[in-house]
Amino acid sequence: MTTQTATAGLQEHGGMDTKKLGVWIASVGIWFLPLLWIDPTTYAVLTVAGLAMGMLIFLTASGLTLIFGLMDVLNLAHGAFFVWGAYVGFSILNGLQQIGWVEGAGAAQSIGSVVLCLLAALVVGGLMGIVLEKMLVRLTYGSHLKQILITMGASLILVEILKVVWSPNDEVVTVPQAFQGSWIVMDVIITKFRVAAIVVGALVLAGIQLVMMRTKLGIIVRAGVENKEVVETLGYNIRRVFTGVFCAGAALAAVGGTMWSIFKEQIHPAMGEENLIFALIVVIIGGMGSVTGSFLGAIMVGLAYNYVAYTLPPLALGANIMIMAVILLIRPTGLMGKE
């Protein structure tokens, strides 16, 4: 009897694996579909652009998904952190322009100025995250409606203050010299900053995975996502972890904003909201609370956006919402979401 059930189980398991393989092949293969109507060179350009965009969206979405997964807070102020990061980066670049680290800078200076921007955004975003969590979000644990209202209110306030500090108009961002222009590899034009975006995105992903999988802090956060009470009974101060995760999420969003501003070479106060929509779609696709899921979702959204934007520009965001709807039909909790 036992052996029979064991073999049955094995067979069933084997069946599952074939199915899984099929799903994998289908889900990878679908990304080559645009080759039918886009010529390979353009396809390659679009793919690089899509990967870069996906990586940048991932920066915002990873924080959103962690905050949701751990704290059960839908943080609609995430877009405000994003746009603050963009404007802080813009100001730092303007300042560095004075000492010649932007226009006409060498490779080391260009990289240095981008790193400085990112650090500044990291600090500003992180501080804003801590203040917001300690002052407002803390009051609303457990009530989604209150969270949405309070984070929306905070978002309105932050964006309006931003308009007072800087200006409500569009601004042009000067890209550091070494990141301007592009390389041409076998007829494929690869914009330099896109490569930088992919590298930064990959580094952040690696960093998050390292912290989450290899450190004690990561274990506490992951355990908190599963069951907060048990973590508390083990003597950890879950509130402190909440603040930390909120701070990290905000800092990541701000970094995403800075990268995005250099990527697009212009900024405007409404960009936070626009990006929040991408991040929300990504978080829903990936499953709330899953960093890997949001990474996959971000790449999907970035690629799909670029392919569709090339073929039928007005439908680009619509395509992403279609993807979301299809994935929700198949898996109501998202790609990596728990039932």
Added chain:
Amino acid sequence: MENKTMQPTPVQIERENLHRVRFTRPALWVQLVLVACLIAGPLVVPSFRAMDVMTKVMIFAVVAASYDLILGYTGILSLAHVTFFGIGAYSMALVVFHSGQAAWYHIFVAMALAVGISGILAVALAFFSLRVKAIFFTMMSLAFAEFVFILGDQWHDLTMGEDGVSFSLPGIFSVNWSDGTFLGATLNGRLVTYYFILAASVILFIGLVRFVRSPVGRVLKSVRDNEQRSTALGYKTFHYKVLSNVFGSVVASLAGVLFAMWLGYVNPTSVLGIPVMLNVLLMVIIGGMGTLYGSIMGAAFIQVAEAWLPDLQKLAVLLLPTVEVAQRLAERWILYFGILFILVVIFFPKGLVGTARDMIARRKLRLAQRDH
């Protein structure tokens, strides 16, 4: 006639009581006075600005009340409610605009279109996302709202993009139409439109009140308070949630038609934008969730604030002519909306009507205890 011998159920007793006091309730008189004020308003105060604010209060009271049906009575947080309002507004504008010459039946075509499109979309949205966790629906609805906004903004052939659509109303609703005076006020298209909107919003509002007082409305409240229990009692809660969503959305789209009629102009930011959604949300919260009548007060508060807050800038120029930061801060009146949001959530979560009802209930309890 078995019922006569049976004990009446609590619901029957409550209905009986309501029925007995229906002409003596103070609330009824408040309502009648309110409607009378709105009728007399344009005749007594012949200022266009006041009339504009009153019309917007009426329309947004309906939008907020229909949102309250979904949020306060069913407990679903949708961020796509204004999208349906915008669909209504756009159907009115586009029907007239694309047919060239406005005709009287266009209003009804627009209403039918608004009801049809928003009904179908509301069902689709609900089927996609109401099955899973409630928070999922919120996120899906936000993405949907943004999608429709972008459609309105980018689909230039249909919606004229961000420039918006201006159109003129047919016949007696037209701004150009004028015919003597009526009780001392000039009888023109504006006045006719005003009364049409007044009548329509009163009908829609009464429709909403009847809906929440119906047996269906009672089930909706039970879904909000304890979904598992109502499922256990044999109600298909999903169906009720879809129904409430669709009904609320359809009413919002009809209010959108009225809004387009009043302005004669629609653009994506004014009828589809997320800020409008936030305003409606704030109206419901200020008035009190799950009270319907609160949305009238919320709408009045927000509309009056919106009409006169921009004047703050002039005040700042007058009082602090040298402090540039103060002027720039005063210019950003959305900032105060954000602050209001937070203050209301922290200090006033039950809203005006909710708090008032609490106070009345407490007083009644105290009186009852004293009599006892």
